Amino acid sequence: MKEFKHIFQILGGLIMAAFITLACDKPYEMNLPLAVNSHKLTFENTSGSTHILIWADGNWKARFDRNINWGSLNKLEGTGNSDLEFSYSANYGVTRSVDLILTKGELCDTIVLVQNGLLSGDNVALSFKSPALTLLKNGYSVKAPISTSLIYSTDMIVPRVEFFEDGVSQGVIVAGEERPDTLHVEPWISNMKVSSEGGLHVDYDVAENGTGAARTAVMSLVVNAADGKVYTASQTVTQGVDTPALTLSETSGQYSGFPGSYTIETTANNVSSYGQYITCESSTDWIPAVSLTPEGLCFVLTKNETGAPRTGTAKVTFNDGAGTLLSAEYTITQLSYPAAVSFADLRAMAPGQLTEVKYIEGFIVSDPESANVCQSPQTGQFKYDFEENYKTAYIESVDGKYGFRLRFATIEDNVAERWSRVRISIDGLTLQRQDDPLCFTLDGLQAGSIIEVISAPDEYLVPTKKKTVAELTDDDIYTMVSLQNMEILCKDGSYTNCSDGYSIKDEAVNPYSGTTAPRWDTAPLLVSDTSGNVIYMLTNAMVPWRRNGTFYGNGTEVVAQGSGTFRGIITAEELVRYGDLGRYKIRPMSQTDIQFFSPAFSKTIVEWNWNDKVADVVPEIGSGTLNLYGATTAATADFNSMMSHEYDKKGQAGLVPNGALLVTRKWWDFGAGKGEYFDISFSTAGISGSNLVFGIVWNHGQMNNTTLDGPAHWNLLYSIDEGASFKAVPGDMLKNRSIVWWSGTGQDACPGYKDHLRVLPAECFGRSNVILRLQVADTVTDKVPPTSASSYLTNLGVEKATMTDKATSIRLGTITVRYN
Structure with a gap:
């Protein structure tokens, strides 16, 4: 508004300069009866002030066209050429205006003063607390509660009422205006005004209904903003022929010692709208609040710490001052706090x-x-x-x-x-x-x-419960634990290595694939610590960040790469599609619970992950040999893609094409009665540490029910004497499960790959050549189970069949050897 002030100062200076210039030639006066520089001024919603220039050749007066509470003038009259200062407060409501009227004798001029508002459009809320109101036949005053965001503009809310007979409008009365000639009915609602005393509401008087029949009107609230926008709310008002009634459904009750709020329903209650005639009270301070609502008698109880039961009353009284007196009392017995x-x-x-x-x-x-x-x-x-x-x-x-x-x-x-x-x-x-x-x-x-x-x-x-995986006990289940020195085994891709063609379709989480007939809901991800102990992180299909990961320096968006604290709820859930996942699992509530901010504690000796999408046996990290002994290989899909990748948008359901290796051969020598194998060789010469681990991410089947018979049970062996002898790596046998297929999916078929980790014996450190052998342990395999919607819980096929003398396949997602 300082700009207006400066403009008027410049204009005033120019006029005065004209006076001086003309005065050099002959006497001159700017002799205007009454004039102003502008007939409309607009201000921002912040508070401020501005000067308004007035030209007149005599005495003049100034006033607003109505009373306002947001603006003022520094004077109401003046003489000759002069100015006014208009001050205004900040406007937190809608755009508003007022007319500034200037008079000099019979002459009159008007300036419209407009102030922009903070609220407009969808930011404006205006409504009655209830869309309809039923009144008694009695001639009472009414308070109709309203809700609005215009708490600083309540003076702009104008009530109006439209009367109806047989659904036909009989005319409208606007608050503050004269009764119009177009009104065709005797108005039975009058004296409307908006009031904030006791909560924002509309006050109005209602005449007694002597017609013997119900009558209807529509009460409206109208806000005409100065920018031309109009905001309205309405409530249907029906005045019936009933007289006041108030009866509780019960008169006493017993309550616990807990603090709480309660409502006793009423069997008759048509007076709750007449708050000015209602008095609510309690007999004791431990019933601090009593009220009557359309739902019933409401009261609040505080906690009873007296050690004994106590009794009090809540009472409501209706008194219209004209002879109608009603009351209802409720006796409360509150037991001691437990x-x-x-x-x-x-x-x-x-x-x-x-x-x-x-x-x-x-x-x-x-x-x-x-x-x-x-x-x-x-x-x-x-x-x-x-x-x-x-x-x-x-x-x-x-x-x-x-x-x-x-x-x-x-x-x-x-x-x-x-x-x-x-x-x-x-x-x-x-x-x-x-x-x-x-x-x-x-x-x-x-x-x-x-x-x-x-x-x-x-x-x-x-x-803060800081523990290692080894320190977990059953007491920790369903508590929040911060597991120390943790890292994720398989560090490429997403938190769920599953086919999203088989998860629930959801526009926010799984927008490019999914189904309305999902085969899985929860997937595990293996996390290990510096001692080689492991726990599976569980992630639901509806978790929005499960395929979003974190951006790293190369622009790749993957799971957390470092190590640190893993905070989550310890659970004991079982996932039939994944088999044994250990005694305890962990659930992060959010991605921020995975606090892997330190560098990874493990160092990779060799790793095959086929992220280069080449179906070979050359490791992607480190050096080593993967000897498949004549088995045939082909590229196959991994299931750990990120949602940002283009192939997700082509309906590939989270698959990484050619991101894994398919290995096929006859895996059992029926003549010799023993299983075939493949070897991983690497050197640990010059390497020492506290833990040396082997990790594998795998399963079998090509997502159809004819490729389920790959070997299910495998032994992990090791040799440190160039293969002359092999010993068993401590731990259970490794299991390889069949991957889901669409038609008649078994209840225990796995929706993707499963991670496994084994700690290798310490004697594997410092060796020029370590050979790990994965050898089929027996002829156990999977089968296609009978499927039925009524018996799906027993539709189990994993480890339910025996291998035959034919070539079958396994799928390798990652093979890794690490130490720390």
Whole structure:
């Protein structure tokens, strides 16, 4: 507004210069009866002031066309050529204006002053709290609550009412205006105004309905912004012929000692709209709030820490001052606040429905917004309940020692925020126990089961449990643990090495493929520590970042490459499609829980990953030999592509074409009764360390039901004497599972590759040549199971058949040897 001031100062200077110039020739005066420089001025929404020049040849006066609370003048009158200063406050509402009227005798001029608003269009909200209102026949005043974002522009909200008879409009009355001649009915609503006392609402008077029949009007709110935009809201008002009535559905009740809000329904209640005639009260300060709503009598109870039951009343009275007096009273007995039960004592209780009035207290360590809380239960042959994830939470004890899985009745009930400290009533919940490994679930929670929030979400109040994989016990299940010195085995590609042609189709997560008949929901990724101990990270199909990874210097978007802390919920879930995944698994709630900010602790001696998409046996990293002993090879797909890659957009379902190796031969010598093998050779000369590990990512089958009979069981052997003798690498046999196919998919077929890691004996360090041999252990293989929508849970084919004397294939995604 300083620009306007400067402009007027310049204009004034030019005029004065003209006076001086003309005065050199002959006397001159600018003799205008009444004039202004501009008839419209516009200002920004911020506060400010501006000067307005006025030319007149006598006394003049100034005023606004109406009272406003957002602008003022420094004076209301003056003489001759002069100016006014207009000051205005910031405008947090819609564009507004006022007319500045200047008069000199019978002469008059007008300047329109416009101030832009902060709100416009979709940012403006205006509505009645209820779309319809039913009134009694009595002639009462009414307060109709309204909601709006125009809290700084309520003076611009103008009520209007339109009357109807038999659905035909009988005319409109606007607040503040005279009754129009076009009104064809005696108005029964009058004195409308917007008021903020006791909450924003519209006040109006209603005449008694003596017609003997209901009558209808539409109350509207209108805001005419100065930029021409109009904002409206409406409410249908029906005045019936009923008289006041108020009756509660019950007159007493017993409540727990928890703090809470309650509503007692009414069987008759047509007076709640007449708040000015209603008085609500309680007999004691532990019932701090009482109100009457259309739903019933509402009251709030505080926590009963007296150690004994207590009794009080909540009462509502309706008194119109004209002889109608109604009241309803409710007697409340509140039991004492329950005692706490420890997590250990709750774990020791008998499984089943709990009836003790007690509570547990702990920290919510899961995130209700995360898509990775738990696996979705399979509810049909190709159907999953994806809501289960959002109905599940985890709570750990205040000391972090124990945890429970919490299963809420609905998604809406799961309202506890991550890192908040809460108290949960166990009364009425069902305790479920799983014995191997030992873990517990509390089922049947509702929002009201959370009886108190002790502290708001604060991550730094939650105990940090730093452990190694080897230190995990059953006590850690369903708690948040920060596993130390971790890194991902297979570092290329995504967090889910699965075919997304078989996962649920979702526009946000899986937009280029997927199906409405998914075959999988959760996939594992192997993570190891500096001691060679492993745990599988579980990731759901609906996790948005599972194929997004992290950008690195070469522009590749892949899983976390370094090492560090892996924070997540320890779970004991089983995935039938992947078989044994170890006793414990870990679920990150978000990608930021994978805090691998340090360099990778392991060094790669040799690795084949076929990321060059060449079907050979030349390693991509390091040096070594992969001897397949005459087996035929061909390129095949990997399943760990990133969603940013172009081939995803071609419906390839997350596959990396030619990103793995297909190896085919007869894998069992039926004459000799022993399995065939392939060898990996490498040197560890000059290398020492604490751990030497072998990792393999593999499975078999070409995604059809005729290639499932590859060998399932393999032994891992090693030799440090040039192959003269072989010893078994400690650990279970390695298993190779068949990959899913579309028609009649078996319940246990794997949706992609599975990661495996074995720690090699220390004597493999410092050797000029180490040979690892993967040898078929027996003739166990997979088969096509019988399929049925009614018996899908028993449609199992993995390790259910015997190999025959023919060539079959395995698929290799990654082979790696590392040490630290």
